[in-house]
Amino acid sequence: MQFNDSDILALFRTGNAANKEQAFRQLLSNYQQRLYYHVRRYVSNHDDANDILQNTFIKIWKNLEKFRSDSSLYTWLYRIAGNEAITYLQKTRKLQAQELTESTMNHLIASDSIDTEETLKRFRVAVEDLPAKQKQVFILRYYDELTYEEIAQITDTSIGALKASYHHAVKKIEEKLTA
Amino acid sequence: MDRKTDIKKELENLSSVLLSFKEKDTTPLATEGYFDGLADQIIDTIQHQEFQKTKEGVLSFDIFHHPKLIPYLSRLSVAATLAGIIILGVLGYKDTIHENICHDGIACLTQDEIYQYVHANSNAFEVEEIQEGMKIFLENDNTSMGIQTIEVIKYIDQNKNMLDTEDAATDIF
Structure with a gap:
C-alpha cells in the first residue's frame, strides 16, 4: 500500500510507536532515492552521500512531529538534506575541492584530447567549485528540476534572488568549461 | 508550459553549452542493493540513539554520570x-592481652619506663648493690609469678608460629 505525504504525517502523529515506525518506513521508501541523488550531487563520493543522507533522515525523524505543514513535506525534506549537505561541505570544503581539482585536472592534462567523458568530469568539477548556496540553487533547479517557488520554500530566499543566483551559477560553469 | 520545458527553455537562453550537458550528464549510481537495506539501517541507528537517550534518562543518577x-x-x-x-x-x-598484676610494683612499669629509669640511674648503684637489692626477689618463689616450666614450654610451643611470622615480616633486607 502506497502512502502519500498526508497519510504519512497522519500516521506518524498518532503517537503510537509502531505507527510512527511504519510511517517513517513509508517516508524512507518514498524519498530515500530522491534525497540520495540530491545529496550525491553535492559530494563526489558515495560514502559522503551516505553519511549526509543518514544524518538527514535522523533529523527528519527527530523533527517530523514538529512539522506544521506550512510548506509541503518534500520541500521540507529537501531543505533538511540541502542544509546537511552544505554543512558537510563547509566542514570538508578545502580538502574536497583540492582532491577533486587535482585528480580530475591531472587526468585532463594527461589526455591528448578531451573527449565527452572528460568534459563531463570538468563540468562536475565546475559545479563542485560553486559557492555553497549557489550550488544548492543550481542543483535544485538543474538536476532536481524544481520550480522557483519550491526552491524559495526550501532555501527561504526570494524568487528574484534565486533567479539571479542560478544565472550566476550557470555563467560560472560555462566560463570554466570554455576557458 | 510544463516544468521540464520551462527549465529547458530557461537554460537554453542562459547557456546552450549547459543545455547540451543536461542531456549527457548522469549522476553516478548508488551501489547495487544500497537502498534495500538503507531503511533498516537508519531505523536501527535511530532506535539505538533513542535507547541511549532513555537509558541516560532512567539512569540519571547513575554513579558513572556523577564522576565526583x-x-x-x-x-x-x-x-x-x-x-x-x-x-x-x-x-x-x-583474648591475648592479659591485665598486668601490680602486686610486686614492677609489672606495672612499661619497658620504656624501666629503660629510662635504668639509663638515668646507671651510675647510681654498683653491680653488687643491684644484685643485693634484687636478691630478695630472685630468691622469692613468688617473683616467678608461679609460672611453671611446663607452662612456659607450652606457651612457646603455642606461639611458635607467631614468632616465626614476626621474624619473617621483619626479614625484609
Whole structure:
C-alpha cells in the first residue's frame, strides 16, 4: 500500500510507536532515492552521500512531529538534506575541492584530447567549485528540476534572488568549461 | 508550459553549452542493493540513539554520570575497610592481652619506663648493690609469678608460629 505525504504525517502523529515506525518506513521508501541523488550531487563520493543522507533522515525523524505543514513535506525534506549537505561541505570544503581539482585536472592534462567523458568530469568539477548556496540553487533547479517557488520554500530566499543566483551559477560553469 | 520545458527553455537562453550537458550528464549510481537495506539501517541507528537517550534518562543518577561520587565512594570504602581491620584486630587480640598484676610494683612499669629509669640511674648503684637489692626477689618463689616450666614450654610451643611470622615480616633486607 502506497502512502502519500498526508497519510504519512497522519500516521506518524498518532503517537503510537509502531505507527510512527511504519510511517517513517513509508517516508524512507518514498524519498530515500530522491534525497540520495540530491545529496550525491553535492559530494563526489558515495560514502559522503551516505553519511549526509543518514544524518538527514535522523533529523527528519527527530523533527517530523514538529512539522506544521506550512510548506509541503518534500520541500521540507529537501531543505533538511540541502542544509546537511552544505554543512558537510563547509566542514570538508578545502580538502574536497583540492582532491577533486587535482585528480580530475591531472587526468585532463594527461589526455591528448578531451573527449565527452572528460568534459563531463570538468563540468562536475565546475559545479563542485560553486559557492555553497549557489550550488544548492543550481542543483535544485538543474538536476532536481524544481520550480522557483519550491526552491524559495526550501532555501527561504526570494524568487528574484534565486533567479539571479542560478544565472550566476550557470555563467560560472560555462566560463570554466570554455576557458 | 510544463516544468521540464520551462527549465529547458530557461537554460537554453542562459547557456546552450549547459543545455547540451543536461542531456549527457548522469549522476553516478548508488551501489547495487544500497537502498534495500538503507531503511533498516537508519531505523536501527535511530532506535539505538533513542535507547541511549532513555537509558541516560532512567539512569540519571547513575554513579558513572556523577564522576565526583566515585572518588567519594572509594574513600568511604577504604575508610570502612580500615575500620573493619582495626575492629577485627582488636577483637582478635583481646583474648591475648592479659591485665598486668601490680602486686610486686614492677609489672606495672612499661619497658620504656624501666629503660629510662635504668639509663638515668646507671651510675647510681654498683653491680653488687643491684644484685643485693634484687636478691630478695630472685630468691622469692613468688617473683616467678608461679609460672611453671611446663607452662612456659607450652606457651612457646603455642606461639611458635607467631614468632616465626614476626621474624619473617621483619626479614625484609
